[in-house]
Amino acid sequence: MSKQILHLTVNGEDREILVQPYQTLLEVLRDEIGLTGAKEGCGTGDCGCCTVLLDGKPVTSCLVVGLQADGHQVTTVEGLESDDGLDPIQQAFVRRGALQCGFCIPGAVVMARALLNENPNPTEAEIRWAMAGNLCRCTGYTKWIEAIQDVVQEVKA
């Protein structure tokens, strides 16, 4: 198979790269662009470690063919941080100790950002449902929920 040109916008930067038609969006991000924040925990869409935003919607990037993102906007965990500093979700995760080994965290904070963009005032049950596709083996999720609730309160105040 021959490589094809993929045009996409990643974290606000326009990219034009050569990719194999069988490469996943996760492979494109990690291996071709060098954004290694999104992780491969399973490769089958079960763990959520590779979650990124595609035109603002959360996707498991291991299940998206790279060329499907042609002409689209991708936001990765690296894109949550700005010149003004960390996203409030990232800050809250650090402050609450909501991370341990950290491998699932890039996917989790991206998912939490997607949730709050869609629903700035979620209930605990809504947070749990939103985060249910992001597996974490270290934290038991309690501190995730607390961190996300902190951000909800900060926005209200």
Add this chain to the structure above:
Amino acid sequence: MTDTLAIGQRVDRAEGVGKVTGRATYVADLKVAGMLYGKMLRSPHAHAKIRSIDVEKARALPGVRCVLTAADLDHVDDEPASRAHAVLAKGRVRFQGQPVAAVAADDVHTAEEALDLIEVEYEILPAAIDPLEAMQDGAPQVRQRLVENDDSEAQAHATVATNEVKPTSNKPTNVSTRIHFARGDVARGFQDSDVIIEQTYHIPHVHQSYMEPRAALASWDHQGHLTVHASCQGIFALRAELASILHIPESRVTVIAEEIGGGFGAKIQPIIEPITALLAQKTRRPVKLVLSRSEELIAATPAPETIVELKTGAKRDGSLTALKARVVMDVGCFPGGPLNNVCLLAAGLYKFPALEVDGFEVLTHKASQAAYRAPGAPHGTFVIESQMDALASALGIDRMELRLRHCIATGDLMPNGHPWPFNGMRQVLDAIACHPAWLERKQAPNRGVGFAVGGWMGGLQPASATVRMDRDGSLMIVTGAVDLTGTHTAFRQIAAEEIGVAADQVAITTANTDSAPFAGTSAGSKVIYTIGNAVKAAAADAREQILEIASRELEAAPVDLEIRNGKVSVKGAAERSISLSKIGQVSTAIGSKHTPVLGRGTTTVTQQSPGFAGQLAEVEVDPGTGNVTILRYVSFQDVGRAINPTLVEGQMQGGSAQGIGIALSEQLVYSPDGRLLNASLLDYRTMTAIDLPNIETVIVEVPSPYGPFGAKGAGEPPIVPGPAALANAVRDATGCDFPDLPITPEKVVNALRRAAATS
């Protein structure tokens, strides 16, 4: 505590920012010039003779740089001493997923394509899969000849003295280890009993399921020096294993620890690093090898399956009489499981005057086992804590009262005849007994409350560390310890407290095996307990050197000096002072008369401080679907002293979630011919955010006389009581026993139907 500078404070992890931004580096993220990608071809059969392997087509594929089989390797035995030594299968495969060939190629897709081109001819052999059948005469044998058991992983956890029964014959058998504990007159004890409970318990194989699949990057320099970037729990242990397997001196191996995405005990045995190193050696190029999730589930190192027949007796007045247990542990195809821990906890948490325990470690044609957080302890605790509830019901005695009457205390004898070290089992029980979740529990249809208590003996290993003062007066801990989930932050707090500065004045680095002071493997809940003591000693040494320099500068005796607010000053005369940054400067300047501050700490703690944990679950059972909903979950733990409460709570919550997973959903399911039937995270179900409530935490502090600032190990205990707490809660809700884990909706519905049919 308010009189501390750093201990007991919720200090943020310095590496937290790297982890939330995606900048923290894990092995799979690494890419170096000329790097190749490794992959392994695995056996589809549990037990088979390898008739032939044809790799010619794979070697001819463009982009393939190397294909290895056992025939290409010098040091692979047909009866390897351990799983790590079984680099590639020679002659015979002994579990589904055992590597038979390995490929290095320009990219991972080419490597995978090459695997499809390798032709292996197998002669399928009968396999021993069920452990009880594998114990019988005439069962297919896992070992063709006897080799010495490798107990290095059990040593890494360093638990307690065993009572091993030595084999009487040199003939190989699938029973790889037998242990026996006895005291008192068991037959008489049961004769004198008014109530006897007998039950057979089953805890299946579960997988540690760290989110980061195993990964390694290896390269050799022109002088034959190997460097491995690893996701491992102990850099020195990995270096020792690699040197042993590759037959080179340890001085020719450097191990660099990258961030580790969870290990839970599984990332001690090196099952991918040796083949990665050999591919790199053969190609003279760096090779990175990353496992897929299905490889992890099929062919890594799960926790062992355990079957326990347990019989206990008591008199009507509630006194305990006798305990008899038969423990069978299926460890897969290599020995070295935590049989001892199961036996000691099953028979050792309550004061039975007479007991007899027989333990059998059994080999089967399945992936060999590895440690999983408090290896064996959830199993032993599950059986005895389930049975204590059954005994209490049969006696008509409150289950809390029965436990408080008979729980062990410091000095009581364990089943192996050794006294229980100083511990807080009773204080943990007391904490549950006076908690509102227990005191205010209500009777309601289909609802129940259960609790359980269990412990972990705690590992021991010598350790060392250094604390250095830099030119600006800041302090740097240099350690060889791998930080799994925040222990580096606790080290900073320990050093800061000892020296008299704030935690943010202390940095830490994990050096590689060439330059780090020796530190043991991060396992067995011994990181803070042992390496933390070395850090404390190194900080005390650094403090002494700081005071010595200040003493000469201030012309005052060291005993008259104190370190406060970033300065060393004369007690009672704060104007006579020198800043720490000045000390950093004068101790490193050209032509200075002072020596640099380099604190050195070496320790070997020889006394254990067992950590006990208790958990309480309130559940609702849906009698129609059998679904168990956890309404409330409270985790109690004696950590001696919480160096950082946020980190301790994190351990308690995460360990609880893993214990709940063992209780309700996790099980590796094998077919009768030894193939794993649920090799994905969709089918192997760990707890998700919607399966759990917020996990409440109650930290109990019964200070250890030996741990730094009274701390005990915190990592292992919180996985221990969960399975029993859940089983007891579901029992309370339904009136049915659940000795067979996990407690799936199907099992609940069946148990309710059976109960309805017999009532």
